[in-house]
Amino acid sequence: MGSFDTIVIGAGMSGVTAARMLADAGHRVVVLEGRDRIGGRMHTDREAGFPVDRGASWIHGIDGSPLWDLVQALRIPTIEYTVGSFQVGGRPIENFDGDGRPMGSDVTARWIDDVDAVDRLLVDEIAASSPGDTYLDVTERALDRSGLTPERIDDIREFFRHRVEEQCGAWIGDLDAHGLDEDAIDGDEVIFPHGYDEVPRRIGAGLDIRFETTATKIVRSTGGVTVHAGDTAFTADQVVVTVPLGALKAGSIEFEPALPEAVAGPVARLGMGVFNKVFIQFDQRFWNEDSYVLRALGEAGEHWHSWYDVSAVSGLPTLLTFAAGPLGRRMQELPDEEVVADVVRALRALYGDAVGEPRAHWVTHWGDDEFSNGSYSYLALGSTHHDHDDLAGPVDGVLHFAGEATWGDEPATVGAAYYSGRRAAERVLGRTVDLDGFAARIIEREQKEAR
Structure with a gap:
């Protein structure tokens, strides 16, 4: 005993x-x-007088979720924020093309249709995949079958790579072909203002x-x-x-x-991914009030590509972007100020001088964390x-x-x-x-x- x-x-x-x-x-x-x-x-950091979730942020899908039931029973306040699943559409997203130009509604609609069409082909390719196939292998086969122009294929290829990075914290070629099979999300997603x-x-x-x-x-x-x-x-x-x-x-x-x-x-x-967060707070909002996400597609979004508006938590204009997979590992070796300056440069390529100097920032280093050595698990090849x-x-x-x-x-x-x-x-x-x-x-x- x-x-x-x-x-x-x-x-x-x-x-x-x-x-x-x-x-x-x-x-x-x-x-x-x-x-x-x-x-x-x-890990919620409250030193600034408002909460900054350096670790987990979202409940991904509240329908049929016992975790959501617990949060409701404990009367913990939440805000509906349905984009943690790296959606291509469905919410107000400010998209920019590969040259960093704002995309109009027609081009955006075509882009959403492109991704949906290739995603349907991808489901078939995953089902037909063999052991040893990576997610990169099956996405390339789906893109080959799509019949789209090379430029449109390049944009979707980049989108697939970033989707894997955000979902898994890993490079697309390290993920098993079945690595996103369990990532279906039922219902809205929420974040925690407290x-x-x-x-x-x-x-x-x-x-x-x-x-x-x-x-x-x-x-x-x-x-x-x-x-x-x-x-x-x-x-x-x-x-x-x-x-x-x-x-x-x-x-x-x-x-x-x-x-x-x-x-x-x-x-x-199993693999352990690296997914780091970069929060940047500004004095003035330079994006639309109702936009959930600012997203650079194709070449313009090679590194920094998606910024999430989390201003509702602090009441101050705040964007959250991610450095995941290989980029996440590289970025956590640099001083935080350099990382933030790089993110701001990427935003100015899209919005020009409207992007002011940041008033505050928070950068995470989960890959270096002695107690976790990464952010979360993923289905590595094999x-x-x-x-x-x-x-x-x-x-x-x-x-x-x-x-x-x-x-x-x-x-x-x-x-x-x-x-x-x-x-x-x-x-x-x-x-x-x-x-x-x-x-x-x-x-x-x-x-x-x-x-």
């Missing part, structure tokens, strides 16, 4: 969810967290969380587990490991005995969707894994983290956990605290 019933490693969304569900069931739980805060890759980390912070309130305590070794035996964090050892009957895939791939935790192939294989095969779920274990009945990378239905999302945390708790408990009751208990505890 260990000092605890369960040790949870990581206080991100999956970790606090599993820990809270186990604690609610009467388990003695301790959470070991290397950072000095709850949330992991959900910051997304309110969700894990409220779930985790009152848990025994040991901050700045980094697990380095897990020893398992038939009698349970011992987790080493520096000079301290914690023992328990079971352990739930929720560190990001990037940390597992880097070998930041030693497992004794070594992980079996059933789990080690998925760790090796991996399959089964690898995500296989990664969850359990191993020897005592070692469980949770986190976005362990949930095959919608990896790389906060929803995946939440659902995988629940699955881990249920496997430890040997029974299902009711999500309505889970939310109700959070509210009940908060009301008790307030009295």
Whole structure:
């Protein structure tokens, strides 16, 4: 019998969810967290007096989403913002052509039709693909069949590359042909005007969380587990490991005995993408009030291509752009000021002198983050969707894994983290956990605290 019933490693969304569900069931739980805060890759920076979500921002599709149900039950305010799925149309988007000129409505309509037509061909190519085919391979085959002019093909080729970067944080040639199969989004998307980390912070309130305590070794035996964090050892009957895939791939935790192939294989095969955010705030808005996105297509958008208007959060004109995949890795090696200057140059190529000097900026470096080594998982060439779920274990009945990378239905999302945390708790408990009751208990505890 260990000092605890369960040790949870990581206080991100999956970790606090599993820990809270186990604690609610009467388990003695301790959470070991290397950072000095709850949330992991959900990181809301409030230093400026308003929230800046450096990590996760969106719920991608609220229809039939238990995560959305939780957010509503906790009465956390949201703003509808349906573009995180890298749409080609459907919302007000200011498009610029390959020469940086604004596109009129006729040209825009043709562009949307082009992408829709090639996307339909792409579905067939993915279905007919062979093991070893990358997403680059299948997009090229679809483009070859499209019959479009070379110039229109070039614009769609660039769009496909950026879509993979934004969805996966990876280069299109590293993604498996089936890498975007699970990316269908049902319903609107929302962002959080008060910051997304309110969700894990409220779930985790009152848990025994040991901050700045980094697990380095897990020893398992038939009698349970011992987790080493520096000079301290914690023992328990079971352990739930929720560190990001990037940390597992880097070998930041030693497992004794070594992980079996059933789990080690998925760790090796799945990819960890890099997706960095650049927020830039201006004194004056130089784009249309109702535009969701400013987007440069083709050559004009080779590097910086999509700017999202997130002014609603701070009330100040603010654009969010992304450096993902190879660009994300390169950019995080430069000083933030250089990155911001480069983004502003790209905007001035489209809007000219109307683009003023930035008043503030925020730049993330997830690929350099010692606790995540990247932003989120993706289906690298040679991996399959089964690898995500296989990664969850359990191993020897005592070692469980949770986190976005362990949930095959919608990896790389906060929803995946939440659902995988629940699955881990249920496997430890040997029974299902009711999500309505889970939310109700959070509210009940908060009301008790307030009295």
